[in-house]
Amino acid sequence: MTTLTRDHLARLDRDDPLAPYRQQFELEEGLIYLNGNSLGALPGAARRRAAEVVEQEWGRGLIRSWNTHDWISLPERVGDKIARLIGADRGEVVVADSTSVNLFKLAAAALEMRPGRGKIVSEPGNFPTDLYILQGLERFRPGVRLETAPREALETLIDEDTALVVLTHVHYKSGEMFDMAALTARARAVGALMLWDLSHSAGAVPVDLNGAGADFAVGCGYKYLNGGPGAPGFLFVARRHQEAFRQPLSGWFGHANPFAMQDRFEPAAGIRRGLCGTTGVLATSVLEVGVELMVSADMGQIRAKSRRMGEIFIELVESHCGDFGFGLASPRDAERRGSQVSLTHEQGFAIMQALIARNIIGDFRAPDILRFGFTPLYTRYVDLWDTVQALAEVMRREEWKQPEFRKLTTVT
Amino acid sequence: MTTLTRDHLARLDRDDPLAPYRQQFELEEGLIYLNGNSLGALPGAARRRAAEVVEQEWGRGLIRSWNTHDWISLPERVGDKIARLIGADRGEVVVADSTSVNLFKLAAAALEMRPGRGKIVSEPGNFPTDLYILQGLERFRPGVRLETAPREALETLIDEDTALVVLTHVHYKSGEMFDMAALTARARAVGALMLWDLSHSAGAVPVDLNGAGADFAVGCGYKYLNGGPGAPGFLFVARRHQEAFRQPLSGWFGHANPFAMQDRFEPAAGIRRGLCGTTGVLATSVLEVGVELMVSADMGQIRAKSRRMGEIFIELVESHCGDFGFGLASPRDAERRGSQVSLTHEQGFAIMQALIARNIIGDFRAPDILRFGFTPLYTRYVDLWDTVQALAEVMRREEWKQPEFRKLTTVT
Secondary structure (H helix, E strand, O other): OOOOOHHHHHHHHHHOOOHHHHHHEOOOOOOEEOOOOOOOOOEHHHHHHHHHHHHHHHHHHHHHHHHHOOHHHHHHHHHHHHHOOOOOOOOOEEEEOOHHHHHHHHHHHHHHHOOOOOEEEEOOOOOHHHHHHHHHHHHHOOOOEEEEOOHHHHHHHOOOOEEEEEEEOEOOOOOEEOOHHHHHHHHHHOOOEEEEEOOOOOOOOOOOHHHHOOOEEEEOOOOOOOOOOOOOEEEEEOHHHOOOOOOOOOOHHHEOOHHHOOOOOOEOOHHHHHOOOOOOHHHHHHHHHHHHHHHHOOHHHHHHHHHHHHHHHHHHHHHHOOOOOOEEOOOOOHHHEOOEEEEEOOOHHHHHHHHHHOOEEOEEEOOOEEEEEOOOOOOOHHHHHHHHHHHHHHHHOOHHHOHHHOOOOOOO | OOOOOHHHHHHHHHOOOOHHHHHHEOOOOOOEEOOOOOOOOOEHHHHHHHHHHHHHHHHHHHHHHHHHOOHHHHHHHHHHHHHOOOOOOOOOEEEEOOHHHHHHHHHHHHHHHOOOOOEEEEOOOOOHHHHHHHHHHHHHOOOOEEEEOOHHHHHHHOOOOEEEEEEEOEOOOOOEEOOHHHHHHHHHHOOOEEEEEOOOOOOOOOOOHHHHOOOEEEEOOOOOOOOOOOOOEEEEEOHHHOOOOOOOOOOHHHEOOHHHOOOOOOEOOHHHHHOOOOOOHHHHHHHHHHHHHHHHOOHHHHHHHHHHHHHHHHHHHHHHOOOOOOEEOOOOOHHHEOOEEEEEOOOHHHHHHHHHHOOEEOEEEOOOEEEEEOOOOOOOHHHHHHHHHHHHHHHHOOHHHOHHHOOOOOOO
C-alpha cells in the first residue's frame, strides 16, 4: 500500500523548480491533460507568434518578408534550436515537411550511401508510419527489403547486408526506451547506418545523438515540442555524412542557389540539402516558439520530474486500482522508460473515454493500451493523484459501461 | 499612342463586379501589390481563422479536435473546394505537403503505372523545383530518365517509351499558357500519363482537368489561392486511376485505417492514398479560407478582368515606357497568357528594386525578367496606371542606378 497522499504531491508541486512553466501554457481550468506525448498544449507565446506572423509578416510584409523577416533561414534556425535538445551540433538539423517525409528522404539517402546493401532493419510494432514509409521504399526501389525482428532478436538481423537500421527511440505504445548508444554501435560495427526516430523523445528525455554516434534522425514537432497540430518535423544528418548525403526529394529549397532558377539541381552545402519545397512559414514559426520554451528549461530537471511522475503514477495505480485488472505495459524501471506510462486493460478504449468525459485526457492505442503522457512543463504532481482517483471511480462505478464510450477515433 | 487615361481606368474600377472583393484582403494603404502570383495577399478571414484554430481548436480542444473539429477530413475537404477551381470532381483532390513533394509522389506512381517505360518528358526552363524533383527520381530509381525539349520540339519527344509528361500549365516566368487539352491528348495518344503543374493557374485562369482528360496534377496553395507563406500544396489523381495509384511516400495518413496501427501498409480507398504524414492543421485551415474566397468569386469575371488588365498594362508600358528598352516576355495574345505580364530589361533587377522602394511590388526573375502579377480580386485598374507611371519615372530619373537597388533575394 502506498503512503502517498494528495498533500504529499501538492508539496512536490510547491517545491518543483519547473512549476512556473505551467503559466506559459494556455490550459483550460479543470482540465488534466496527459496527452502531450500526442499533441502538446498551446504555449501563450505560440498564440501571439501566430498572430504576428499572419498580420505583420504575411499581411504587411508580404513577399518582402522572405528577406526582412528572414523566412529563408527559418528551417535551419529552428533546427539549430532543436539540435540543443537532441545532442546535435549547429548545422546538423533542419525543420521541414513531416516526420514521414523526412524518414523517406533519409532512408533513401542511406541506400545510396551503402551501395550493394539492400536490407533495412526495423522492429514489428514500430510506429506505423515508419514501417509504412520503409515499405513504400521497398516497393519503389528494386533490391530493397525491409526485415523486422522483435527486440530480443534485433541484433542478429543487423549484418553486412544491412544498409540502415530504423528504430524509434521511445516506443509510442509502451514508452520503452532503446539503448541508443548500444544499438548505434551495433549497427556501425557492421557498416550499417543508424536512424533514430525521436518523435517521442525530443523534449521528453535527454538525447545525445552525437554522443551515441548516430548517423541520421527524424522527429516530430507537435508532441513534446508543442509546435501545434501537424507541426513540421525535423531531420538530423551527422556532419560527417553531409557531403555524401543526397536525398531524392530534391526540391528547390534544397538547391545550392534556389533563386538562380537553374535547370540543373545542385545540392546546397550542409544540412539545407535535406529541404525539399518552400518552407511552411506559419507552422514553422509557431513551432519555433514551442522549441524555444523547451530549450529554456533544464532537461535534467525535466527528466528527473518525468521519472518521478512515472514512478508515482505506477505506485498510485497499483495501490488504488489494484483490483480492476490493469496491467503495466511500460517498463517498471524508469531508466528504460520515456515520459509516459501505459496500462493495459481489455476495456481500455471505453475506460479512456470515461476518463475523458471527466476532463482527464490520455489516449487509447489498439488493442488494449491506455497511455498517460507526462509533460513536466505543465503536468502537476497532483494531476497524477486526481487521475488515479478518477480512474478508480470509473472502475468502481463501472462508468465505462455507458454506451457513449464505445466509439471514437484518436490520433497519436 | 494610347488613349487610356487614369480617369478611364478609375471608371473601369467603378464598374468592376469584382471590386468589392478587395475589402476582403488586408492590404496596406498606398501599397500596389502585383506579386500575388508569388505570394497571395492576406484575407481578413484567414487572419481570423488562424486565431480561431490556434486558440480554440488547438488550445482548448487539444487532441479532441481531431474528432470534434474534424481535422481528419481537412485534406479532402479543402481538396474538394480546390477541385471546383480546376475542373476536377469531388474526391479527386487532396491538400498535403508541398507542391514538390506531391510531384514526387505522382511521378513515382506514374512510373509504376507504366512499367517498362522509363522516360519522363518536360521542358527546359520549367519551374526549377519540377525539374529538380524529376532529377531526384532519375538519380534514385534505376532506368528512369528525364528528357527535355523546348516547346516547339516537345511533341516529338513524347513517344511509346514515355511514362509521364510533366508540364507547368502557366509558365512562371513568361506567363505563357500551354494548350492543356492538346498536350494531354498528345501524351495519352501514346499511352503516356500527363501531369500538370497548376501552381500559376489555380485561382488565376479557368482550368478544366477532366475536360482535358488529364491524369495527374499538382499545385500551390500560397499564390493565387492566398493560403499564406509556404501553404500546403495539392494533388489531383483522376478517378479512373485511383485504384491503380500507389505512391511511395506511403505514410500513415494515406493508410486505409491509420488508427488501427497495423504493421502493414494498406492504401486508403480513393484520393486519401495520396496523403503521407499527419496533416498540417493550422496551415491547411488557413489555406481553406483563401480557397473559399476564390471559389465564391466568378471565374469568368476573374479571367475577363485579368485578360483586360494584361492588355491595358502592355498598352500603357508601350505608350509610356516605349523609349526605355523594355521587351515583352509574355505572349501578346491574352488567350495564351496567364494572369501576369513579364517584361525584359537588362537592368531588370535594379529597376524592380526601385519600384519596390516606391511601394509597388512586383518581382524579378533571373536573368532579366520583371514580373507583374494581376490578381483580379484585389488588383485595381488604376494600379496599372500608377505602376506604369512609376516605372516611367524610375527610368526617366534613372532611380534604378542607386546603389541600394543592386542586391536582394526574392522568392516565387
